[in-house]
Amino acid sequence: MSDQFIKLSPEQENLIKIYQHKWKNIALSTKRIDRKKAAETVKEIYAFCGLAMPKIIFCESPYEAMSKTLPSSEYLIILPLIQKLLQLRLSILKLFPEQARFYQNHLAIERPDDVNVHIHTTLYYRFISYMKSLEQQFQIDLGYLTELEIEVNLSELYHQLQVELGEQYDTNFIPAATFCSYCSWLDFWKSALNYTGDQELLQLFQSLAKSCGWIFPYKRVAVVCDRPTKLCFDSDNHLHAEGETAIEFADGYKFYAYHGVTLPEKYGKLHPQQWQAEWLLKEDNAELRRVLIQGIGYARIIEQLHAAELDQHQEYTLLKIENDVDVEPIYLLKMTCPSTGYIHVLRVPPHVQSAQEAITWANWGVAPAEFAVQT
Incomplete structure (x- = not known):
């Protein structure tokens, strides 16, 4: 051959x-x-x-x-x-x-x-x-x-x-x-x-x-x-459904999942848009807290948990969530677009000391002075 x-x-x-x-x-x-x-x-x-x-x-x-x-x-x-x-x-x-x-x-x-x-x-x-x-x-x-x-x-x-x-x-x-x-x-x-x-x-x-x-x-x-009588997956092939069960069988056995993480019914039966940031203060399971953070989003967490403002640089604001809702402290960089008013929130490492340092980290080491912030 x-x-x-x-x-x-x-x-x-x-x-x-x-x-x-x-x-x-x-x-x-x-x-x-x-x-x-x-x-x-x-x-x-x-x-x-x-x-x-x-x-x-x-x-x-x-x-x-x-x-x-x-x-x-x-x-x-x-x-x-x-x-x-x-x-x-x-x-x-x-x-x-x-x-x-x-x-x-x-x-x-x-x-x-x-x-x-x-x-x-x-x-x-x-x-x-x-x-x-x-x-x-x-x-x-x-x-x-x-x-x-x-x-x-x-x-x-x-x-x-x-x-x-x-x-x-x-x-x-x-x-x-x-x-x-x-x-x-x-x-x-x-x-x-x-x-x-x-x-x-x-x-x-x-x-x-x-x-x-x-x-x-x-x-x-x-x-x-x-x-199963019902199967729902996300694009990465993990069991996933929002506000409904991800898998069900004819005998009634079922459970909820969010991007591959099994959820208790109290979370799974509600769409992530209905999840509340205050739940983070009561949830002991670190993996479930991570899922809640992902589903709720930092913008809503800032609003509902009243994040403390640490520093500001032009349209950028460095914030901190005072409550211990994750394994390590949550520091956030909030950017408000001058033309549209749209707010974008990005999590940054807890070691950053200022808004400018957070901007530099978010832009792969490029300091604000080295690029035009206005679009």
């Missing part, structure tokens, strides 16, 4: 965005799953990986799965011998009430993750084999793969579930949306190069991405969760 890779044609390159868009829409779908198709997909995955057919249980959300479905299915997940030992231990502890109250909260048995690892490993190496065959047959630069990747950032969801569920949180799950990148790649190569190799793998990945939300796979049981 030649070391010289063949470049895609302009027409083929134009297809990259089309397939990326197609599979990102599927990854972010809020359409209810077809449970019959989802069950068939799970059976296909287990068969593909050489595993016995599990009992399949459906639930509305990962929260329901972790808090109710998995605990009630423990007898199918934990080995019988371990179950008997756990029951014996609990029986003995009942003879010692004081110790029992402590240990019952620390008896969580780690669920096995071998099925999840086996499924991921099997699918991944089958995919790598597919791509090697593609590279050898067409001598295509697989660097194009990065352009076809689908990024769905749900880290805020997993973090919030972990906070709310504690020891009940289970990391042993497969988010079907993560397989949309594989589908994007495989679908593209099939269309761009008419490459029909390993159709079984392509069909399996597509069924998984289209038919399931999350799968908790174990030897004797697989719990399948539905998709």
Whole structure:
């Protein structure tokens, strides 16, 4: 095989965005799953990986799965011998009430993750084999793969579930949306190069991405969760909504988020324009204070918290927020446009001593005397 890779044609390159868009829409779908198709997909995955057919249980959300479905299915997940030992231990502890109250909260048995690892490993190496065959047959630069990747950032969801569920949180799950990148790649190569190799793998990945939300796979049981009924992201792919929930599930599980930071309902249910600067004086969480500052804006903070004027230079004013509303003191440079009256506010380091020093910092070290301030 030649070391010289063949470049895609302009027409083929134009297809990259089309397939990326197609599979990102599927990854972010809020359409209810077809449970019959989802069950068939799970059976296909287990068969593909050489595993016995599990009992399949459906639930509305990962929260329901972790808090109710998995605990009630423990007898199918934990080995019988371990179950008997756990029951014996609990029986003995009942003879010692004081110790029992402590240990019952620390008896969580780690669920096995071998099925999840086996499924991921099997699918991944089958995919790598597919791509090697593609590279050898067409001598295509697989660097194009990065352009076809689908990024769905749900880290805020997993973090919030972990906070709310504690020891009940289970990391042993497969988010079907993560397989949309594989589908994007495989679908593209099939269309761009008419490459029909390993159709079984392509069909399996597509069924998984289209038919399931999350799968908790174990030897004797697989719990399948539905998709969210609502998903909102910002331009940086972080969960985000203003005055409404950022994510919701059919069972009512939901939460608010602002540019990737989970918000309590008292903030999230209100649009940032309704947020009050005085909340900064009562909020103990530094990250939430940062979000409130970002949402409220320094102009409103100056107005509502009555910033102290430290110095002035022409249309520039150096201000300080007297209250400790952030990790370090808030110093602000306010500029009033002479022609429009528009007020612009910029945060400056707390070490600045004068308006002129703040102006110099804001202009990358250029002092006011070195540039014309009038426009």
